Amino acid sequence: MLVKEIIDKLELEVLNLADGEREVSGGYTGDLLSWVMGRAESHMMWVTIMTNVNILAVASLRDLPAVLIAEDAEIAPEIVAKAAEQEINLLRSPKSAYALCVGLGQLLA
Amino acid sequence: MTADVLKYHFTVVGGDFTSAGKASVNVKKLLRQLGIAPDIIRRVAIAMYEGEINMVIHANGGTADLEIYPDSIVIILADSGPGIPDIDQAMQEGFSTAPDNIRSLGFGAGMGLPNMKRYTDEMKIDTEVGVGTTVTMTIRL
């Protein structure tokens, strides 16, 4: 399913949309960066509550189709600006990581 | 002739988490321009990022060198940090000496070195306590 369709269906807040046409066929959740770095794949939407700048490096190096910030975790405007610069899809939702993964799982089932 | 080897050199600044990963992101772009296969780029990027972050966190920075040969890519990360007293222990998944303030940034899972090993064909650690650490990783093309 495309990132833009997931945004619609899960009613996600768009912090930065670089490419809504990226295909998502799975998900990964976790907040420990080396874990995500080692395990996430480039077709997976990453659900996390981490919002510091290092999430952008991970998303970019792993070519993740989108980073979805759970629980409306606060994110600094500089980081959103950097996501735009690095062309990373950055989304957010008030729902928990669990609820988001369940939602995503239902969409992709 | 040196025409069949390409060399790139990067400086990694210690303690700077806002630009940490920069060398890896640059290398990724570079390899893409050179037309290297996506799967190889992915492995180089992961291994180099983890090594770069380790130098930022544990060793107050260092240097990263990338050498591209016709049949392999070699990444050399060298620092003058504290060294690693027990390599076997450091290589274990979950082992980390990262302090709390660094853990709150999402580092310190103790997965960096295992990732580096897993995504490269060869990894060698030369380290001496109080002198520094050099990690050499090879990915075959």
Ligand SMILES: Nc1ncnc2c1ncn2[C@@H]1O[C@H](COP(=O)(O)OP(=O)(O)OP(=O)(O)O)[C@@H](O)[C@H]1O
């Ligand atoms: N360049 C280095 N200089 C000194 N010590 C190091 C260096 N690289 C790794 N270490 C030691 O090895 C341990 C394990 O490293 P590893 O990269 O696997 O985990 P980490 O950096 O602690 O956490 P993570 O990489 O998951 O964020 C570190 O906690 C540190 O004690």
Ligand SMILES: [Mg+2]
């Ligand atoms: Mg590490």
